[in-house]
Amino acid sequence: QTCALPICPALALGVASLDEKIDVDLIDPPAEAALLLQQLNDVTGSGLRFVAAERFSPTTVPLGNAIRGVRYLLLFAEAVLPRADLEAKVAAFLQLEKSIVRRSVKGIGRLIDVRARIQSLRVGDATDRARATAAGVTGRLTCVAAEVDMGPAGSVKPGEIVEALLGDASLPHQAIRDALLLGPATPAKPPWTEHVLEPELVKPGVQASASAPS
Numbered sequence: 001q002t003c004a005l006p007i008c009p010a011l012a013l014g015v016a017s018l019d020e021k022i023d024v025d026l027i028d029p030p031a032e033a034a035l036l037l038q039q040l041n042d043v044t045g046s047g048l049r050f051v052a053a054e055r056f057s058p059t060t061v062p063l064g065n066a067i068r069g070v071r072y073l074l075l076f077a078e079a080v081l082p083r084a085d086l087e088a089k090v091a092a093f094l095q096l097e098k099s100i101v102r103r104s105v106k107g108i109g110r111l112i113d114v115r116a117r118i119q120s121l122r123v124g125d126a127t128d129r130a131r132a133t134a135a136g137v138t139g140r141l142t143c144v145a146a147e148v149d150m151g152p153a154g155s156v157k158p159g160e161i162v163e164a165l166l167g168d169a170s171l172p173h174q175a176i177r178d179a180l181l182l183g184p185a186t187p188a189k190p191p192w193t194e195h196v197l198e199p200e201l202v203k204p205g206v207q208a209s210a211s212a213p214s
Helices: 033-042 083-094 126-134 158-166
Strands: 067-077 100-105 108-113 118-123 141-151 174-182 194-197
Touching: 067 126, 067 158, 083 118, 083 141, 083 158, 100 158, 126 141, 126 174, 141 158, 141 174
Parallel strands: none
Antiparallel strands: 067 141, 067 174, 100 108, 108 194, 118 141
8 A cells, every 4th residue: 555645734743732733645544433533543653643534525624725824832931931921922922013023044034924813812821831742842841832824935933023023033932833734725815025135245154944945
């Protein structure tokens, strides 16, 4: 039996994930989803567990087009960023019309409006901290839960959210992808404003992680 197994979207090195979705093309698959799940989990390594399977029809929207967003958990040491300070930062960010950061890839700079791509942003609660524990992140932590848009043009990256929210992308933090958010097929060109900078205008050392496609 052979299969094609595209996985999307990719994550930056060091970003944990609690939710992965894949398209699988199988030759002669099991008739029942429960049997497929059992067979997958029987051969799956530690740290990975299949929880659901659904048969797609020929007209089903491809997974890459169905993902409309991502929910991230961004975790900080409480001693570095107390909850009261984080609440103030989140409240101030949500009042902004724009929040621009610069992404640099191979010498090409792009100005990203992080605020335009944030669907929701809030200080994390006990449920979010429990999810972080499930990803192996424990301790005295503060947390931000951020839902961001994702489309064919890519998405805002966790480090860019931290930079826009706190003014410093280098502040120690742990990012977790808590969920991939599904919805209707996304348009080819989302209404996001980006400005490409000339290579010589980009300063070296600017935050640029390679997670979602851009």
